[in-house]
Amino acid sequence: MSVPATRLADLPIRDDLRGREPYGAPQLAVAVQLNTNENPYPPSPRLVAAISAAVAAAAPTLNRYPDRDATELRADLARYLGHGLTAPQVWAANGSNEVIQQLLQAFGGPGRSALGFEPSYSMHPVIARTTGTAWISGHRGVDFGVSPDNAVAAVKRHQPDVVFLTSPNNPTGTALPLAVIEAVCGATSGMVVVDEAYAEFARACAPSAVTLLPKCRRLVVTRTMSKAFAMAGARLGYLAAAPAVVEALLLVRLPYHLSTVTQAVARTALAHAAELLEAVAALRAERDATVTWLRDEGFEVADSDANFVFFGEFGDTHVAWQDLLDRGVLVREVGPPGWLRVSVGTPAEMAAFRHALRAVVSDRHRAAGDV
Numbered sequence: 001m002s003v004p005a006t007r008l009a010d011l012p013i014r015d016d017l018r019g020r021e022p023y024g025a026p027q028l029a030v031a032v033q034l035n036t037n038e039n040p041y042p043p044s045p046r047l048v049a050a051i052s053a054a055v056a057a058a059a060p061t062l063n064r065y066p067d068r069d070a071t072e073l074r075a076d077l078a079r080y081l082g083h084g085l086t087a088p089q090v091w092a093a094n095g096s097n098e099v100i101q102q103l104l105q106a107f108g109g110p111g112r113s114a115l116g117f118e119p120s121y122s123m124h125p126v127i128a129r130t131t132g133t134a135w136i137s138g139h140r141g142v143d144f145g146v147s148p149d150n151a152v153a154a155v156k157r158h159q160p161d162v163v164f165l166t167s168p169n170n171p172t173g174t175a176l177p178l179a180v181i182e183a184v185c186g187a188t189s190g191m192v193v194v195d196e197a198y199a200e201f202a203r204a205c206a207p208s209a210v211t212l213l214p215k216c217r218r219l220v221v222t223r224t225m226s227k228a229f230a231m232a233g234a235r236l237g238y239l240a241a242a243p244a245v246v247e248a249l250l251l252v253r254l255p256y257h258l259s260t261v262t263q264a265v266a267r268t269a270l271a272h273a274a275e276l277l278e279a280v281a282a283l284r285a286e287r288d289a290t291v292t293w294l295r296d297e298g299f300e301v302a303d304s305d306a307n308f309v310f311f312g313e314f315g316d317t318h319v320a321w322q323d324l325l326d327r328g329v330l331v332r333e334v335g336p337p338g339w340l341r342v343s344v345g346t347p348a349e350m351a352a353f354r355h356a357l358r359a360v361v362s363d364r365h366r367a368a369g370d371v
């Protein structure tokens with residue numbers, strides 16, 4: 001007698017998770033993948049050799065647990081960030097998503113709330129909910145910006161325990177002036193988390209919130225090696241904050257959360273920062289060229305300080321997304337309605353994107369009879 005398979009709905013899952021969909025940016029086998037803001041440049045043969053050697057050196061020690069506190073890696077990350085930061089002010093985990101989860105485990109949770117200004121990174125509300133933190137959706141204004149007055153008003157109205165400020169913002173590419181971050185720090189007694197996943201792609205006019213750490217005691221700046229460092233597969237995110245913030249995270253992190261292999265790979269990538277950041281300069285130039293081209297073609301385009309471009313407006317975003325996919329180019333449909341996000345790829349990938357988008361637009365005109 002076979003027992004019928006158990007369905008998710010039959011399990012005694014938490015009520016707040018019932019009916020939810022998992023995070024799911026499509027991972028499709030398409031020629032041109034410009035949908036998850038990955039860095040299109042794989043590690044160089046030189047870096048591949050260095051990573052292989054570092055993993056080989058670590059392999060004989062894998063019977064032992066890793067350094068629980070990732071001391072050497074945190075010292076390397078502090079050196080990379082500069083501004084006189086030291087290891088006790090830096091923390092690392094498996095991607096900045098895990099860093100954010102640890103922050104909400106320590107500073108959010110049941111009976112507490114977190115505020116973000118949307119449209120923004122879709123994982124902030126997801127991680128808030130899974131840690132039992134109530135999510136408050138604040139709004140962005142014209143040009144997807146956040147003004148100091150609006151931010152302070154939202155913070156005073158809702159009194160959140162954690163405020164998320166994403167700069168440069170995903171999916172819009174918008175960087176926030178430091179004045180906004182300072183104003184929020186002054187208006188809240190909670191934690192202020194500036195998600196700087198795209199900091200290295202910012203134009204010169206957008207300085208890092210790391211410079212505010214000496215002034216703002218409850219400020220946390222999160223970073224990742226997934227984008228600029230082209231290490232999305234290695235899973236390494238980190239933060240800079242006061243040492244007391246790191247002490248709080250030690251209370252919630254799982255022991256030995258960051259594997260010996262991850263620590264070795266991340267340290268090797270950091271040792272090759274100069275080489276990796278050269279590719280970032282090329283991506284920034286390609287990004288600026290993409291913004292200019294889209295504007296010349298008549299699209300609305302948000303200013304971008306990231307490695308992607310947010311553009312519109314489409315009458316039916318999903319149809320436009322599918323039309324591009326049918327031509328072999330995968331972009332991201334993340335909302336708000338009417339807008340699509342394209343990650344900056346190699347020059348060849350961006351040429352394919354431009355070609356596909358032109359074809360989609362001219363097919364549309366032909367179908368509408370306005371040839």
Ligand SMILES: *Cc1c(COP(=O)(O)O)cnc(C)c1O
Nearest residue numbers: 095096097121170197224226237
């Ligand atoms: C990509 C991204 C992250 C990075 O997540 P990882 O877990 O480090 O790969 C974090 N925040 C934002 C806003 C992002 O777009």
